[in-house]
Amino acid sequence: MTYITPGQRFRNAVQEEQPLQVVGTLTAYTARMAEAVGYKALYISGGAVAANSLGLPDLGISTMEDVLIDANRITNATELPVLVDIDTGWGGAFNIARTIKSFIKAGVAAVHMEDQTGTKRCGHRPNKAVVSKEEMVDRIKAAVDARTDDSFVIMARSDALASEGLERMIERCQAYVEAGADMVFPEAITSLNMYKKVREAVGVPILANITEFGQTPLFTRDELASADVDIILYCCGAYRAMNAAALKVYQEIREQGTQQGVIDIMQSRADLYHYLNYHSYEQKLDELYQAAKAK
Numbered sequence: 001m002t003y004i005t006p007g008q009r010f011r012n013a014v015q016e017e018q019p020l021q022v023v024g025t026l027t028a029y030t031a032r033m034a035e036a037v038g039y040k041a042l043y044i045s046g047g048a049v050a051a052n053s054l055g056l057p058d059l060g061i062s063t064m065e066d067v068l069i070d071a072n073r074i075t076n077a078t079e080l081p082v083l084v085d086i087d088t089g090w091g092g093a094f095n096i097a098r099t100i101k102s103f104i105k106a107g108v109a110a111v112h113m114e115d116q117t118g119t120k121r122c123g124h125r126p127n128k129a130v131v132s133k134e135e136m137v138d139r140i141k142a143a144v145d146a147r148t149d150d151s152f153v154i155m156a157r158s159d160a161l162a163s164e165g166l167e168r169m170i171e172r173c174q175a176y177v178e179a180g181a182d183m184v185f186p187e188a189i190t191s192l193n194m195y196k197k198v199r200e201a202v203g204v205p206i207l208a209n210i211t212e213f214g215q216t217p218l219f220t221r222d223e224l225a226s227a228d229v230d231i232i233l234y235c236c237g238a239y240r241a242m243n244a245a246a247l248k249v250y251q252e253i254r255e256q257g258t259q260q261g262v263i264d265i266m267q268s269r270a271d272l273y274h275y276l277n278y279h280s281y282e283q284k285l286d287e288l289y290q291a292a293k294a295k
């Protein structure tokens, strides 16, 4: 069997599914569920690592190591290519180089790096600050130079729409592509027409982040296809639902003294095992045990 690198698998997925739906996964287990459902690529959200793995807000507090821990767990549990949020790359050119090498080693397919300042915020919050276009171009060049695998995807994210407007943001994206970015992620877009303009101007695949409770309306797949979007990111939906369900379970047990009222929102033991391929492990264990006994 010929080996296809994770980066190439991501590029192939972008070509084959138009637009490609990419879902955020929080854990190795949810990665297995998303793969079973039929998704062709997965995402690790910086906001999710911060909130769910560290119990911290998405304000540039988490480090490369924090995200790598989750990335390694997830790439070990799935064959799907994984896109990872590396925030601002975690420092200057040498730090960014180290980041890129580390994520390639972790079996990641693609990363997105943004033009916010190091003290970053969620892309859908007010008062974001961006570095100069030149500084971000240097970040991209550092990432491209450090690449030990040419198929690895470097996606440039721009957060400049809110502070500089569409035209300036498009100029930035063009400069990032010229510096070597393979794909572009225009953040917190507010209309379909904006996506169309960005796509036309940059000439490379673009990603639309359809996060809930943010600046971007919940455009449908068909609407985004009509705006020439190549990748649709559902970064946070699964973990928002998981967290809401967990809260309900905690409240119900505390208030009612029993979990009876929330059993129907729980995954059954049978379902849990199904996505783990549990029974094939158990069967193997029985066979090994029988073989040992027969000796």
Ligand SMILES: C[C@](O)(C(=O)O)[C@H](CC(=O)O)C(=O)O
Residues within 6 Å of the ligand: 044, 045, 046, 047, 048, 058, 085, 121, 122, 123, 124, 209, 211, 212, 214, 235, 236
């Ligand atoms: C995509 C994002 O970077 C993330 O970390 O998941 C966030 C998502 C969010 O907070 O809704 C973002 O900055 O858009």
Ligand SMILES: [Mg+2]
Residues within 6 Å of the ligand: 045, 046, 047, 058, 085, 087
């Ligand atoms: Mg993020």
